[in-house]
Amino acid sequence: MPEQSPLDLPEGDPFGPHNLPYGVFSLPGSPDGGETRRVGVRLGAHVLDAGAAAHALGSPYASLLAQPTLNPLLAAGPQTWSDVRRALTAWVTVPAHREAVRPLFHSLADVTLHLPFDVADYVDFYASEHHATNLGRLFRPDSEPLLPNWKHLPVGYHGRAGTVVVSGTDVIRPSGQRKAPSATEPTFGPSAKLDIEAEVGFVVGAPSELGSAVPLSSFRDHVFGLCLLNDWSARDIQPWEYVPLGPFVAKSFATSVSAWITPLEALDHARVAPPARDVAVLPYLDDSAEDEPGGYDLRITVSLNGEVISEPPFAGMYWTGAQMLTHMTVGGASLRPGDLYGSGTISGPEPHMRGSLIELTWNGAEPLELPTGKRTFLEDGDEITLTAWAPGPDGIRVGLGEVTGRIAPARTTD
Amino acid sequence: MPEQSPLDLPEGDPFGPHNLPYGVFSLPGSPDGGETRRVGVRLGAHVLDAGAAAHALGSPYASLLAQPTLNPLLAAGPQTWSDVRRALTAWVTVPAHREAVRPLFHSLADVTLHLPFDVADYVDFYASEHHATNLGRLFRPDSEPLLPNWKHLPVGYHGRAGTVVVSGTDVIRPSGQRKAPSATEPTFGPSAKLDIEAEVGFVVGAPSELGSAVPLSSFRDHVFGLCLLNDWSARDIQPWEYVPLGPFVAKSFATSVSAWITPLEALDHARVAPPARDVAVLPYLDDSAEDEPGGYDLRITVSLNGEVISEPPFAGMYWTGAQMLTHMTVGGASLRPGDLYGSGTISGPEPHMRGSLIELTWNGAEPLELPTGKRTFLEDGDEITLTAWAPGPDGIRVGLGEVTGRIAPARTTD
Structure with missing residues (x-):
């Protein structure tokens, strides 16, 4: 858990809750097997483990987000993209959800970022x-x-x-x-x-x-x-x-x-x-x-x-x-x-x-x-x-x- | 099991045991779930279910061949390609093996052929x-x-x-x-x-x-x-x-x-x-x-x-x-x-x-x-x-x- 939570970003941060880009990260050398690639969402200089957050909150998108690439989310289509984004926005802005996801952020300095999707053509x-x-x-x-x-x-x-x-x-x-x-x-x-x-x-x-x-x-x-x-x-x-x-x-x-x-x-x-x-x-x-x-x-x-x-x-x-x-x-x-x-x-x-x-x-x-x-x-x-x-x-x-x-x-x- | 086995091909058939090309097939409408794609090897006008044959003969290549595409075999490299080909040749030419694989052929007329590998570039x-x-x-x-x-x-x-x-x-x-x-x-x-x-x-x-x-x-x-x-x-x-x-x-x-x-x-x-x-x-x-x-x-x-x-x-x-x-x-x-x-x-x-x-x-x-x-x-x-x-x-x-x-x-x- 980071010292300064990304949930308390200064207003106007270009990677604030209005942005929420997607990536894929792993935790090198993590004793708990964290080298597994997983989907992350960036907030400030931190990344939220999106699959873990979905699981913690009982979201129906847990299996779509607990993946080593973005491809399953990409394939899910525009309605799901909107729904997942709305859910993520709530998780980082609604007080009750914020407390649930607070431990699931990692500093960008601590993670390895990977190619976020398997490129088709x-x-x-x-x-x-x-x-x-x-x-x-x-x-x-x-x-x-x-x-x-x-x-x-x-x-x-x-x-x-x-x-x-x-x-x-x-x-x-x-x-x-x-x-x-x-x-x-x-x-x-x-x-x-x-x-x-x-x-x-x-x-x-x-x-x-x-x-x-x-x-x-x-x-x-x-x-x-x-x-x-x-x-x-x-x-x-x-x-x-x-x-x-x-x-x-x-x-x-x-x-x-x-x-x-x-x-x-x-x-x-x-x-x-x-x-x-x-x-x-x-x-x-x-x-x-x-x-x-x-x-x-x-x-x-x-x-x-x-x-x-x-x-x-x-x-x-x-x-x-x-x-x-x-x-x-x-x-x-x-x-x-x-x-x-x-x-x-x-x-x-x-x-x-x-x-x-x-x-x-x-x-x-x-x-x-x-x-x-x-x-x-x-x-x-x-x-x-x-x-x-x-x-x-x-x-x-x-x-x-x-x-x-x-x-x-x-x-x-x- | 076909009436005329491909194991009794006339000599000189261009798809005889000297050829053995690889493909991927399924059995449409098969009541036993045969719609699954699996690797096949062609002999005459028939296709051998290669994964099933490997399994029947206790071959170490069963998991490599019981696949929906050729990609795992492709990735395995030239030594494995040679070894698998040698094994397949034995299965269709050595009498004891021939009897074991005889029931594992399907007529080309009865199968659907699929794109044999996922094309990368x-x-x-x-x-x-x-x-x-x-x-x-x-x-x-x-x-x-x-x-x-x-x-x-x-x-x-x-x-x-x-x-x-x-x-x-x-x-x-x-x-x-x-x-x-x-x-x-x-x-x-x-x-x-x-x-x-x-x-x-x-x-x-x-x-x-x-x-x-x-x-x-x-x-x-x-x-x-x-x-x-x-x-x-x-x-x-x-x-x-x-x-x-x-x-x-x-x-x-x-x-x-x-x-x-x-x-x-x-x-x-x-x-x-x-x-x-x-x-x-x-x-x-x-x-x-x-x-x-x-x-x-x-x-x-x-x-x-x-x-x-x-x-x-x-x-x-x-x-x-x-x-x-x-x-x-x-x-x-x-x-x-x-x-x-x-x-x-x-x-x-x-x-x-x-x-x-x-x-x-x-x-x-x-x-x-x-x-x-x-x-x-x-x-x-x-x-x-x-x-x-x-x-x-x-x-x-x-x-x-x-x-x-x-x-x-x-x-x-x-």
């Missing part, structure tokens, strides 16, 4: 107009930066689900083939242009049927919540390999996600209209008549070795999470609990709002000047951290869990 | 030079058909694991965006160019560590076996969406695999040298000094509504399964039991060896004349079946399980 989109424009200028300098399809559909591709790792996992520098435009032959070695991509991840809960598209209006029936996501990328491997079937080795070595999944219901006050679109879209992607705005006002900060290097604004994304979901399923692809899709790099209109080093340093031509030295791309030992918050009720912020990772040296060098 | 390659050349000519008529990277690395991309379906599953025609080159705007509707891709799938068993590449010589330590695979593709959706991040909606709606996984050990007589490569590769992909040849001589037949339309030869693939595996992991991507990777469409040098309709009909310009009518691309109700065999011991063929699928009408039409 992982898809990455490319939904920021500023990012796509910047990359187009860098990769295809002699053409229009945005390709003709970009404003007609949210461009996306499948990534590697098996290399999604939780925040705090070291990222081993990848090796691979690269060829400079001036070279005649490719060479092999550790990536010299290891980069980040600051993104938001959408966590799918409820499945859908093979052969049927999920309409825009069903976004909240399927998507459980959001996380932060860093899609590590090797910028020297990517241009050589990516034609004609897309990125592969350059992006499949690691994707980091935050340990906390913020339920959509905690972000109701953060909903905003997406930017005006200047090209009409086909009816299945037209969100102009939707009841609720499709954007989310998440304010993201990217730090390199503790120094802020970028502040990408998620509110300005051209395509919304609902549009990405609908496009992903329009051909009949089904959804499974644990599907994860990323927004693509979030970049805003100003230089300090760019969500990748290739944009921030203009492919290395304009190094960042940091207290720890100049940086073009990542060096071994560098640590990147994404944090974010969103507007919540009564002016209180909703904190998103950070995603951090440190670069370890390449293992394969020849 | 699905990757599709592009390893046939003839196919890549044909597609390059069709999609990029004004350029060199092979892109500069093609002979330096096996081009591949991640597909959707959640829409891999077992042979016999109907394939619902996808809808999506397409834009003719002459049109100014995209339109939406059911694909009018629904196609097949005749491929071989490699089923990964033993996992590998994140951050470490799997060398060519470790192919058999990780890959459990082969299946047939049909990567259904919407050729009108693909060209509009695939730049710059690769195919997405056009290929994520369904991928069919055969119900039987043929272990690599059953294919030892089918190993052949890959074709001579005319471009030197980097050392990690150089297989010229490997102990065993990397190709597999699989003779594939593609039928449309029962008529043979193509006979693609797998022996001629430019890149081998080992090279694909090594390239997939060279950046440090880890393997999980149940990872599946496809070879890409198999096309040979002659027109009747092309593994897709877009090649066979030259994008619809040269329709196939069939007894059931002209065909450019697939029509609703069409059924496509891939079958294959490989050279086995003593001149006996090794049969691969078929993969078949029928086209059902689109559900989303506007």
Whole structure:
């Protein structure tokens, strides 16, 4: 039992009872077998053992929450997500319940956080107009930066689900083939242009049927919540390999996600209209008549070795999470609990709002000047951290869990 | 108990004791609860309940085989794969064992076959030079058909694991965006160019560590076996969406695999040298000094509504399964039991060896004349079946399980 209970948080704490993100934790070295993974809910700098709380209070959700991953909760669907959230809110706010759950909190300093769900399929989109424009200028300098399809559909591709790792996992520098435009032959070695991509991840809960598209209006029936996501990328491997079937080795070595999944219901006050679109879209992607705005006002900060290097604004994304979901399923692809899709790099209109080093340093031509030295791309030992918050009720912020990772040296060098 | 036991197969049956592929089956409507999925091994036109056989014979592999998927066996690694295969071979050939397992066979006509393993990540390659050349000519008529990277690395991309379906599953025609080159705007509707891709799938068993590449010589330590695979593709959706991040909606709606996984050990007589490569590769992909040849001589037949339309030869693939595996992991991507990777469409040098309709009909310009009518691309109700065999011991063929699928009408039409 912690000395200062999270039940007595100062008002306005971004991880207060208005937030309640979900994760999975264990208690290393616990003599009572606490190394078992179990679902936790964050309150302040503590985590509530959600299954134990449900059991202590005789809740019908005890078996759903006493699990090693969030997948059973994800699969349970939106009515259960609401009901469980209402129950959790009561447990940490109603006096009688508070006393029952008070002993079931653990300090974040004492627990190990794990990948909160088994990732089914992982898809990455490319939904920021500023990012796509910047990359187009860098990769295809002699053409229009945005390709003709970009404003007609949210461009996306499948990534590697098996290399999604939780925040705090070291990222081993990848090796691979690269060829400079001036070279005649490719060479092999550790990536010299290891980069980040600051993104938001959408966590799918409820499945859908093979052969049927999920309409825009069903976004909240399927998507459980959001996380932060860093899609590590090797910028020297990517241009050589990516034609004609897309990125592969350059992006499949690691994707980091935050340990906390913020339920959509905690972000109701953060909903905003997406930017005006200047090209009409086909009816299945037209969100102009939707009841609720499709954007989310998440304010993201990217730090390199503790120094802020970028502040990408998620509110300005051209395509919304609902549009990405609908496009992903329009051909009949089904959804499974644990599907994860990323927004693509979030970049805003100003230089300090760019969500990748290739944009921030203009492919290395304009190094960042940091207290720890100049940086073009990542060096071994560098640590990147994404944090974010969103507007919540009564002016209180909703904190998103950070995603951090440190670069370890390449293992394969020849 | 069947009337004619598979234990008395005529010599030379392609599913004899030299083959023994693995699948997963259930007994629909069985009064004894037989709807449970369990691992089966095919012999002739029958399937042996492998877990029940192991139990009856007191085998140590009973718990590994009495499972609803092949994943535990896949994860067990190459020594166990060999040991289990040796045991199974004894059960169907040694007289005393034969009597014990004789009652544990079911006719294929009486069982339902299921997806034999939970697919972890699905990757599709592009390893046939003839196919890549044909597609390059069709999609990029004004350029060199092979892109500069093609002979330096096996081009591949991640597909959707959640829409891999077992042979016999109907394939619902996808809808999506397409834009003719002459049109100014995209339109939406059911694909009018629904196609097949005749491929071989490699089923990964033993996992590998994140951050470490799997060398060519470790192919058999990780890959459990082969299946047939049909990567259904919407050729009108693909060209509009695939730049710059690769195919997405056009290929994520369904991928069919055969119900039987043929272990690599059953294919030892089918190993052949890959074709001579005319471009030197980097050392990690150089297989010229490997102990065993990397190709597999699989003779594939593609039928449309029962008529043979193509006979693609797998022996001629430019890149081998080992090279694909090594390239997939060279950046440090880890393997999980149940990872599946496809070879890409198999096309040979002659027109009747092309593994897709877009090649066979030259994008619809040269329709196939069939007894059931002209065909450019697939029509609703069409059924496509891939079958294959490989050279086995003593001149006996090794049969691969078929993969078949029928086209059902689109559900989303506007």
